[in-house]
Amino acid sequence: MIRLKNISKKYNNTYAVKNLNFDICNGCITMIIGPSGCGKTTTLRMINRLVEPSNGEIFINNKNILDYNPVALRRNIGYVIQEIGLFPHYNVEENITVVPKLLKWGKDKIKKRVDELLDLVSLNPEYKQKYPHQLSGGEKQRVGLARALASDPEILLMDEPFGAIDPINRTKLHESFMEIQKKIKKTIVFVTHDINEAIKLGDNLVILKKGMLVQNGKLKTVLNNPKNNFVKSLLGEDRNLKGLVLKKSYDFANKKYLKIIKNKNEIDKTFLKKDKRNLIILKDKKRIKGYFKYQNKNNEEKIKYYSNIVKAGKYSNLREILSKMMEFGEDVAFICSKDIFLGVIRLADILKEMGSNL
Amino acid sequence: MIESILFVFENMPLLLKGALVAVELTVLSILLGMVVGLLVAILRLYGPKYVKKLMKIYEWVLRGLPILVILFIIYFGFPSLGVNIPAFISAVLGLGLRSSAYQAQIYRGAIQSIGVEQVEAGLSIGMNRAKTMLYVIVPQAIRLSLPGFTNEFTIVLKDSPLAYALGIAELLKQGRNIIVTSFRPFTIYLTCAIIYFLLFHFFYYLFRKIAEVYEVPGYIMSKKS
Numbered sequence: 001m002i003r004l005k006n007i008s009k010k011y012n013n014t015y016a017v018k019n020l021n022f023d024i025c026n027g028c029i030t031m032i033i034g035p036s037g038c039g040k041t042t043t044l045r046m047i048n049r050l051v052e053p054s055n056g057e058i059f060i061n062n063k064n065i066l067d068y069n070p071v072a073l074r075r076n077i078g079y080v081i082q083e084i085g086l087f088p089h090y091n092v093e094e095n096i097t098v099v100p101k102l103l104k105w106g107k108d109k110i111k112k113r114v115d116e117l118l119d120l121v122s123l124n125p126e127y128k129q130k131y132p133h134q135l136s137g138g139e140k141q142r143v144g145l146a147r148a149l150a151s152d153p154e155i156l157l158m159d160e161p162f163g164a165i166d167p168i169n170r171t172k173l174h175e176s177f178m179e180i181q182k183k184i185k186k187t188i189v190f191v192t193h194d195i196n197e198a199i200k201l202g203d204n205l206v207i208l209k210k211g212m213l214v215q216n217g218k219l220k221t222v223l224n225n226p227k228n229n230f231v232k233s234l235l236g237e238d239r240n241l242k243g244l245v246l247k248k249s250y251d252f253a254n255k256k257y258l259k260i261i262k263n264k265n266e267i268d269k270t271f272l273k274k275d276k277r278n279l280i281i282l283k284d285k286k287r288i289k290g291y292f293k294y295q296n297k298n299n300e301e302k303i304k305y306y307s308n309i310v311k312a313g314k315y316s317n318l319r320e321i322l323s324k325m326m327e328f329g330e331d332v333a334f335i336c337s338k339d340i341f342l343g344v345i346r347l348a349d350i351l352k353e354m355g356s357n358l
Numbered sequence: 359m360i361e362s363i364l365f366v367f368e369n370m371p372l373l374l375k376g377a378l379v380a381v382e383l384t385v386l387s388i389l390l391g392m393v394v395g396l397l398v399a400i401l402r403l404y405g406p407k408y409v410k411k412l413m414k415i416y417e418w419v420l421r422g423l424p425i426l427v428i429l430f431i432i433y434f435g436f437p438s439l440g441v442n443i444p445a446f447i448s449a450v451l452g453l454g455l456r457s458s459a460y461q462a463q464i465y466r467g468a469i470q471s472i473g474v475e476q477v478e479a480g481l482s483i484g485m486n487r488a489k490t491m492l493y494v495i496v497p498q499a500i501r502l503s504l505p506g507f508t509n510e511f512t513i514v515l516k517d518s519p520l521a522y523a524l525g526i527a528e529l530l531k532q533g534r535n536i537i538v539t540s541f542r543p544f545t546i547y548l549t550c551a552i553i554y555f556l557l558f559h560f561f562y563y564l565f566r567k568i569a570e571v572y573e574v575p576g577y578i579m580s581k582k583s
Binding site: 048050071072073074075079081085086087088089098099102130131133134147148 | 475476478479481482483484485486489493494497498501574575
């Protein structure tokens, strides 16, 4: 656990950070967020002593960081910064192995570690011989992460690591990052100014304003109980919508009111008529081809067949599913994990979830 | 025409001896300039305030004086202070110290263009300051300073004939000696010019090759653009 106790940092009589008190739990992602100049980067850098606090103490596992040798301390804390952190004159392999070499690991151990790390961050082994300037922004960031993890530190500090990357690649990196964290379970302190990123990746939020702590706690708690107007405006008017990000589809997919048939001839019209919610799904072996739904327009009863279906994965969140539904003009989404059909989620289910946030 | 060529060949050993002295002068001056220049650059970047100021003055003064004046002060002026320095060493000191002022600027620019992020990256992964300098900053700075260094080398090479004024038997002086007995200034000076040019050409390409060998794929190119 990392504990900040009465931490302040003064530059020429102005406080960059003032009287911060909060804990960072082991194995979770803590997002430090706030507008520019709120002291989030300063706070991060005090943890690995790139910046020394003017007042207060920081403890890692109950030991004051001043009692650690700064060089040894930093070797046990990975640090990822916005792309510039890689050494341009070293190739990918050399960049990753800087720390293991400083720690004087054996050659075989280093080689094995490089392969493990490249695999972890999903980079092809061919990348070993490439130089940073030959990589895309996203690839550089993966190498940066691999380098920070090289000596298997307990703690990882990340300073807007995905800030300079285009939205499409950022989404991809977010997904790999979450998968990686599931495997490595590091204590991660992540600085961002992007509330969407904070909500998507974080377990906990630390909200700063002008160097002072405004609110901290579990993401869900903060989303549901914003402490004041500043937090409300930071989270945005659409915070209920944002809360949907926390909800994964596998918790909501259900097979109530469903019937699955293999052939159009098997359709049971009375089942559809009985309840408006009922659906009959046409499924051919593994693939869902479409579904039937009862409609009553102007007293004209009809069974309508839909083949244009919205599909989503097991780990999609409700917000993504909602936006897909809007895009396709549908009110039901089919959740599949690879070839296994887990059930459906209806627009009504999502709206109900949003309501429960209020 | 043929006669002129034979005449040049006849005197070639003397001219080549002079050329060798010119190369020695250049290489030694550049080495002196490199050691002092690096020191000045580092002190100007990382030294205490007054040392920074002092280094700035050092660069400024040496860049502001004509090289011939520097050479004359060292060779003809110092003996009146009781310091007698042989001609060749005086020439190396003069050319080398003047070059150190220019080389200091080249190295300082290279180190500065690398930026603090690299120092921070080094520190953040657990290198101490010395290791960060050695493994991160210096290797990049050398690559970045090679073009400027190449230019400085050729400038010192082309300034080496000034050692003539101290009576050193470098290429131009040897040529002059031949002219005194043969009265063929055009042929000999032209030959000297060709030798100087070939030396320039040789060293220029030598350093360019070195730069190519140590070029980091994608790196120097992107710095240029």
